[in-house]
Amino acid sequence: MKPLKIYFQLILLSTLFLVACSKENIEELPRLEGKIKSITHETSARTGLKPIGLGVMMQAFYWDVPSGGTWWNTVKGKVQSWSDVGIDAIWLPPASKAQNGAFSMGYDPFDYYDLGEYNQMGSVETRFGSKTELIDLINASHSAQLSVIADIVINHNSGGASEANPITGTNTWTSFTPLSGKFNRTYDDFHPNSNHSSDSGYFGGFPDLCHHQINVQNWLWKDTESVAKYYKDVIGFDGWRFDYVKGFEPWVVKDWITEVGGFSVGEYWDSNVNTLDWWTTQSQASAFDFACYYKMNEAFDGNNLNKLNDDMLWKRNASKAVTFVTNHDTDEIFSGKMLAYAYILTHEGYPTIFYRDYEEWLDKERLNNLIWIHNNLAGGTTNILYTDTDEYIAKRNGYNNAGLVVYINNSNYWQERWIETNWSNTTIKDYTGFSNWEPTTQSGNWVKIQAPPKSYSVWAPK
Template identity: 30%
Template sequence: MNFLKSLFLRQDPVPLSYMKLGPELSKENPLMIQFFTWDSKATGTSWWKHFENEIPMLAEMGFTQVWLPPPNKAAEKEGRGYDAYDLWDLGEFNQKDTVSTRWGSKEELLSACRAAKEHKIDIIIDAVLNHKLGADRTERFQAIPVNPQDRLKELDKAREIEGWTVFDFPGRGNKYSAMRWNQEHFTGLDWDNATRTKGVFKIVGKGHKGWAKNVDRELGNYDFLLGIDVDHRHPEVQKDFFSWGPWVLETTGAVGFRLDAIKHIDREFTRRFLENTRKSTNRRMFSVAEFWSGNLDAVLPYTRAFKGETAFFDVPLHMNFHDASKHYSRYDLRNVMNNSLVKVKPGYAVTFVDNHETVEGQSLESWVGDHFKIQAYALILLRGAGYPCVFYGDLYPNRECYNEHIARNLKLLIKARQLFAYGATQDYLSTKNCVGFVRTGDSTHSGCAVMLSNREDDYLHVIRMNVGKAHAGSTFRSFLTTDGRVEIDADGWGEFTCFAGSAQVWVKI
């Protein structure tokens, strides 16, 4: 009876409490950066070399983890890797008219990974396990066209189609993996080469079980996303992926994964993939999953299903930021953290403001406007809950989304996180258009006071906040601007200010 009771009461481990986020025994705040945009290209060098050159500065700024773009060979020479052709080719073999990937050669990748390790920066591998593209040959098989808006509705009877589903990997041969992919290893595809018809086709016939059941229910069944959809129930598929996971971590020295498009992958497979790789490598292996939904109620069941094996990007919080930027002063800042993963399950939440797919014109466009960008970053970088990820496009010059003013203030917020943002978080939800919070500090960090506004005029906000009696009689200065002083009274209170439509951080002199 006691055994059954213990099983019933057993809690799953909280991902961010046990996974590796930075150097062992470090008391400094960990911080991740997504080191690419969708169109990233380095001038005069490879992306991997560009990354290696930036590592010393990233370490100095306090970054402890770097999420790199998919290192695998893509279907096209300039493919980003999300068009996954061969996961076992990291820029080593002459396939798809190139040896290097868009990002560089395997040698350059491994050199950058070694440099990162020397600077105590962990590497996160972007794992694209949902689909494949760029097959080497076609074959004929039976398939049923289904309604793209409801994949459970069949539009016709089974018929023979011709699909690009045979992967021979002629450049790599049997090195690392001898598996050859064909239609048996897939559930569906979006192109019938015989009739030159685009659609969604469910592969049927001997050995096929239809769409995976343990996926998101959007569009009836969201197993199929794009390209050629992998059947993760197939034993050969599982064996290959379960071998690839430990191999890619050991080869690169990376500490974990960013899991792409998990709402389309059988969640039982993904959980087993993580369990298997963790057992084979390191129990503190890091993992963060991309489940793209702004609806917290859709995300929470996945956090339970994975039994503590992975953290999740806080898409609901990102969508709150996007809504706030769209509605300007009409948005109530007192609600900005509501219905977010970081508020409900902070130990599961990797917070972010934007990424490569939210940029204007991209598939998940939901850009956080420049007028609210720094306020959003202040919320993820300086509060105590969650694990923040900074977007390369907001920090580094690029053609897609760079704003020099944003980058300047973002660097200051990153510095404030590194130096001051420690201890408990106390909120001061003052008004609809201005909120504040205090980090109380710890034995080696003095803490800070933070304010943010979305008002659209020249107003100067004032919030009375308590920074603790330990700071009685001291003076705080503004960190994002060069002037501004606040005197702290005998009880630890001060009257802090912030200009309309901006953010401000106050730190002890």
């Protein structure tokens, strides 16, 4: 969700250069069966879906998508094409009715069971559409073999009525009687209450749910009619993106997963890799790799690729790292964004593509090419071969495939470098199509490769 403080903005117009790069040089690549990586995430419980983590996740929204109840249908029209290029899951915005009704992005939740069917908070539909349209979207996604990840906001609520609160001695906005008739709440379900004064943190002054209260646990994940079980078993969601997990202890996510299963990733907004590693261990969920995100910004926008040597969650535990270049909270255009995508789509972790980058801002064919490379060549462990301020070269060692070598060049001219590969006496090629070289590795595995200015190349056996 949007942080209250102003997040850093990295606004440069050089993205126009990236978009303008020629599509014609990108070779039409074959579709390979058996897309294999060294790291996989949980397989969906629903048959016929791609295992989450073998491909690429699509964040299927951005902040302030068009209102008017059209978004679910907009996304439904894209899921088959996304699946065709190698996406394996889509992440949707919070689907339930929130305080701002038809204008809300969902991060101020009021009625978890109103997915666009009750006339409350000023509208029947949510900003994104009706319950029927949401289910149609999920069904279309499943038909396209895509899993669907729900955005879960359980740190706080909004839209409650004022009530006398004997704990605080004042009136608080903590009386929730939603029209769905489910998960009614009072002051005792929020902090402070008779059981628990506080947890990890409040957000924005909203009433802060107390997950130690049995009523809250039962309605959120434990009971047969809980939010978690309703979303999974009735609506059809396959996994969870937990919003603002700094606001409550990691055992909450762990208990949710234990109860209902499904791929899970938390938004722990922190650049400290030790903290991210701690949270994933305690919650037994994945986390967005904010350590990687900040280092990429320093590397590509700060023009120092040596920053890619620094520690990141994917280097600690790739099976729990969800990497990304930007999202609905950051939503920025910055110099080197395509280079950042070349980085996450050739390295370990589960990469995410932002809707506007794919559909509006960047070169879709170049992103499709990188998705293909990720799904077919980017297997095995990673070794960094060379870095300086302008150049970065790393190899993936292969896992039931040959692996690859990625060469990222942030300078203004072509670069060449000798590197040691895993291939002896083997002809290799650049699978981006930017270089027409097809060199043969020496018997000692050494070969010279090149990369174009402000761009990248990806090498593997021909």
